[in-house]
Amino acid sequence: MTLATVLVDLVQVLLFAALAPVLIGVTRQVRARLEGRAGAGIWQPWRDIRKLLVKQPVRAPGSSWILRVAPLVLTISSLVLAALLPLVSTVAGRLIPGDLFVVVSVLLIGAVALALVGLDAGTAFGGMGSSRHMTVLALVEPTLLLAIYALSIPSGSSNLAIIVDSRLANPSIIVSPVGLLAMAAFIIAVAAETGRLPVDNPSTHLELTMMHEAMLLESTARDLGWLEFGSWLKLTVLLGLIGNLLIPWGVATTTDPMQVVVGVPAVILKVLVLGGMLSVGEVLLAKVRLFRVPELLAGSFVLAFLAVAVSAMVP
Amino acid sequence: MSTSRLVRLIARTGRIAEPVPAPVGTIFEGARVLRGSVQVRYVDLGGGTDCAMEISAAFGPIYDLERYGVRLVASPRHADVLLITGVVTRNMVEPLRRTVEATPMPQFVVAVGDAAIMGGPFLGGYGVAGVVSDFVDVDLEIPGSPPEPVEIVAALRRIAGR
Numbered sequence A: 001m002t003l004a005t006v007l008v009d010l011v012q013v014l015l016f017a018a019l020a021p022v023l024i025g026v027t028r029q030v031r032a033r034l035e036g037r038a039g040a041g042i043w044q045p046w047r048d049i050r051k052l053l054v055k056q057p058v059r060a061p062g063s064s065w066i067l068r069v070a071p072l073v074l075t076i077s078s079l080v081l082a083a084l085l086p087l088v089s090t091v092a093g094r095l096i097p098g099d100l101f102v103v104v105s106v107l108l109i110g111a112v113a114l115a116l117v118g119l120d121a122g123t124a125f126g127g128m129g130s131s132r133h134m135t136v137l138a139l140v141e142p143t144l145l146l147a148i149y150a151l152s153i154p155s156g157s158s159n160l161a162i163i164v165d166s167r168l169a170n171p172s173i174i175v176s177p178v179g180l181l182a183m184a185a186f187i188i189a190v191a192a193e194t195g196r197l198p199v200d201n202p203s204t205h206l207e208l209t210m211m212h213e214a215m216l217l218e219s220t221a222r223d224l225g226w227l228e229f230g231s232w233l234k235l236t237v238l239l240g241l242i243g244n245l246l247i248p249w250g251v252a253t254t255t256d257p258m259q260v261v262v263g264v265p266a267v268i269l270k271v272l273v274l275g276g277m278l279s280v281g282e283v284l285l286a287k288v289r290l291f292r293v294p295e296l297l298a299g300s301f302v303l304a305f306l307a308v309a310v311s312a313m314v315p
Numbered sequence B: 001m002s003t004s005r006l007v008r009l010i011a012r013t014g015r016i017a018e019p020v021p022a023p024v025g026t027i028f029e030g031a032r033v034l035r036g037s038v039q040v041r042y043v044d045l046g047g048g049t050d051c052a053m054e055i056s057a058a059f060g061p062i063y064d065l066e067r068y069g070v071r072l073v074a075s076p077r078h079a080d081v082l083l084i085t086g087v088v089t090r091n092m093v094e095p096l097r098r099t100v101e102a103t104p105m106p107q108f109v110v111a112v113g114d115a116a117i118m119g120g121p122f123l124g125g126y127g128v129a130g131v132v133s134d135f136v137d138v139d140l141e142i143p144g145s146p147p148e149p150v151e152i153v154a155a156l157r158r159i160a161g162r
Helices: A002-034 A044-052 A066-084 A091-095 A100-120 A124-155 A160-169 A177-193 A212-216 A221-246 A257-284 A290-313 B003-013 B050-058 B090-102 B114-118 B149-160
Strands: B038-044 B070-072 B081-085 B108-112 B128-130 B140-142
Touching: A002 A044, A002 A066, A002 A091, A002 A221, A002 A257, A044 A221, A066 A100, A066 A221, A100 A124, A100 A212, A100 A221, A124 A160, A124 A177, A124 A212, A124 A290, A160 A221, A177 A221, A177 A290, A212 A221, A221 A257, A257 B003, B038 B050, B038 B090, B038 B149, B050 B081, B050 B108, B050 B149, B070 B149, B081 B090, B081 B114, B090 B128, B108 B114, B108 B149, B140 B149
Parallel strands: B038 B070, B038 B081, B081 B108, B108 B140
Antiparallel strands: none
């Protein structure tokens, strides 16, 4: 039983590690096609990572061990997230307590590591990126906690695996006002957390508007490779979670091999479709001004708060 | 711009990237380690900005260098290739040296345009310190004043090997 759970969880982690660059490739390809370009193909992020990992790092004079270690911390935190969340199956969540505080804390470990990378080399842009990142995070984390809390009320547990299980057993939870409000808040918070539009533009090189890119400016070679990979994996995992919360069908609820065989393509399909939708949305959206980001995030917090309030009124 | 207008524009424009021209001969020696992923940092040292316009056209949707895995990046620390245009002006000697120093190995320096390769009419001017090869080892030269986007695409495809 336990061995089978560990095996299923290992399949889930390896699948998402392999899927993350493909997802980024798909989003970039969709974007390129909509811009009238041919695009580099969905395997290009794999090639980028492969190359970055063999290059020799050049580290700024005066930079510390943070620049070497933090990229690995970010990648490991994303891998832990891939193991904790109900993606291919919900069995791992019952073995390890993947409840909302654990998940948000693991997210924070990676985010703090990234911010430290931005500060370490002591450049102006890195520090600016880190400070913005921390500002956004301070506004995102309460929303994430509150949104997952609202999702947990109908299920009676803050464990994400059990939340997905109960949504599978009782799909009316998904379209209930509580579920819809909480998911809307959760999706905005995830977009901010992973540095996508309208909060941050992942394809920008305009120094005055960037957040995520600004923190990576001083990283080279394999440091950069792990930072990119960790961020991509975080996005993939959170999209997988959104997919399973919105459409829980297909996720494996036991370690039965047949269910896992169905669960793998189901979650790949959900992640890629959501990635394509994200990319189309990003073509149509413009980045909001930095000073208006708090308004957007306050809006998402209000949605999450309303979800909690509604669930108190409608038993 | 409203969303519906943007959608109509996207639908009407369709694909504007030109068909892929024939493969461009052999891969540049030493660039094999990059294996189809090339990040480019563009450095303008001085000159007429004509090469800059051709480079931006080469990365635009029509010539679409990105389809060969070549991408412009914001920092020399992310770059494999330094794309250099213009003669080396006195104020840019130190920034050029620092940019090359900040680029991780293996790195490739590509001089774009006659001004970068041999100085052209700028040579001997009071603000001009020399040509690119006086200061750094140039791996590949793209002659022309300015070179056409097709030539820039061909040279970078030799590094990308695609």
